[in-house]
Amino acid sequence: METLHIYTKTFNELTITELYEVLQLRSEVFVVEQDCVYQDIDGKDQKALHVIGTKNGKIVAYTRLFNTGYYFDEASIGRVVVAKNERKFGYGHDIIKASITAIEKNYKQTVIKISAQQYLIKFYQSHGFKQIGEGYLEDGIPHIAMLLK
Known part of the structure; x- marks a missing residue:
């Protein structure tokens, strides 16, 4: 299995090509x-740290991170995505681990909140996240708030 190359950038550090590939x-x-028809380009990318996973020079995994008080009261990870044809390699686990580390390093935070799609509860639990509250619909998709302490 090919290793995922993971790096973190601010919005202003992204190249035009990287931004295009992330949005794509x-x-x-x-x-x-x-x-799901929703406004993905929501004006928040400029405030986020972007965790990018590449394989053979192409972006195949991604998350965006926020410090406390911007998205939630806690630091947060969002827009967790792995290209469909790359999911069998465990890159989702790699990008989440890198995202947790990036929050600890860049924001000095250890409490992280996410709004997880409900079908991924076990995936996030495997990284220490615990379900909080009741499920809800976000853009028509069942979600659950989860917290890592």
Whole structure:
């Protein structure tokens, strides 16, 4: 299995090509694959740290991170995505581990909140996240708040 190369950048550090590939990947998965019409380009990317996973020079995994008080009271990970044809390699686990480390390093935070798609509860639990509260619909998709302490 090929190793995922993971790095973190601010919005202003992203190249035009990286930004295009990130938005293309998010659109492929969240809009097309999940058949969900929603505003992915939401004006928040400029405030986020972007965790990018590449394989053979192409972005195949991604998350965006926020410090406390911007998205939630806690630091947060969002827009967790892995290209459909790359999911069998465990890159989701790699990108989440890298995202948790990036929050600890860049924001000095250890409490992380996410809004997880409910079908991924076990995936996030394997990284120490615990379900909090009741499920809810976000853009028509069942979600659950989860916390890592």
